[in-house]
Amino acid sequence: DSGVTQTPKHLITATGQRVTLRCSPRSGDLSVYWYQQSLDQGLQFLIQYYNGEERAKGNILERFSAQQFPDLHSELNLSSLELGDSALYFCASSVYAGGPGEQFFGPGTRLTVL
Amino acid sequence: TQLLEQSPQFLSIQEGENLTVYCNSSSVFSSLQWYRQEPGEGPVLLVTVVTGGEVKKLKRLTFQFGDARKDSSLHITAAQPGDTGLYLCAGLGSNYKLTFGKGTLLTVNP
Numbered sequence: 512d513s514g515v516t517q518t519p520k521h522l523i524t525a526t527g528q529r530v531t532l533r534c535s536p537r538s539g540d541l542s543v544y545w546y547q548q549s550l551d552q553g554l555q556f557l558i559q560y561y562n563g564e565e566r567a568k569g570n571i572l573e574r575f576s577a578q579q580f581p582d583l584h585s586e587l588n589l590s591s592l593e594l595g596d597s598a599l600y601f602c603a604s605s606v607y608a609g610g611p612g613e614q615f616f617g618p619g620t621r622l623t624v625l
Numbered sequence: 626t627q628l629l630e631q632s633p634q635f636l637s638i639q640e641g642e643n644l645t646v647y648c649n650s651s652s653v654f655s656s657l658q659w660y661r662q663e664p665g666e667g668p669v670l671l672v673t674v675v676t677g678g679e680v681k682k683l684k685r686l687t688f689q690f691g692d693a694r695k696d697s698s699l700h701i702t703a704a705q706p707g708d709t710g711l712y713l714c715a716g717l718g719s720n721y722k723l724t725f726g727k728g729t730l731l732t733v734n735p
Binding site: 513515544546552553554555556559567569601603608609613614615616617618619 | 668713
């Protein structure tokens with residue numbers, strides 16, 4: 512158990528819909544990272560928040576957005592869903608704002624878009 | 626865009642065999658990490674290598690960072706079924722973003 516929690520574990524929805532994925536970081540960690548993992552693309556970095564502020568942006572689509580709240584939990588919002596958005600979405604947390612420090616990954620949310 | 630190529634993509638071996646997986650890039654990374662991911666779980670960090678030429682050992686696992694900090698290898702001695710999993714390398718760029726390879730799926734058969 513990494514100490515990072517993600518809900519829900521599974522999510523099945525239809526094209527065009529909007530969903531929200533939730534992540535609670537490890538106690539004391541200020542950074543939250545979101546990743547998307549698919550068979551063809553592998554694990555792709557989407558976005559990082561540090562203490563409520565956006566810190567770094569990766570391959571995140573404009574249809575996707577995220578935020579980190581004062582209690583440090585984070586939500587990833589996916590809208591106008593397409594079949595190709597079906598993937599595993601991982602949240603990770605870290606003490607650090609950046610650098611080679613360890614990131615602790617949650618168990619992931621499996622999103623299926625039908 | 627920094628890319629990491631991992632090889633082989635799939636590896637199936639018998640218990641007790643040795644193996645090496647590779648992680649290569651044309652880009653320089655400030656550090657490189659290796660993770661193992663088991664089905665239904667998130668990746669777990671195994672090691673971080675920072676210095677070119679660095680070698681780190683973790684029990685039966687040996688990790689090496691290339692002199693030019695563009696490539697890395699993971700060698701497992703006397704593999705066991707518990708080593709089964711997806712091995713991912715990830716490079717940390719100057720922008721502090723982690724770039725992951727697509728992974729090597731290792732199966733160790735009893």
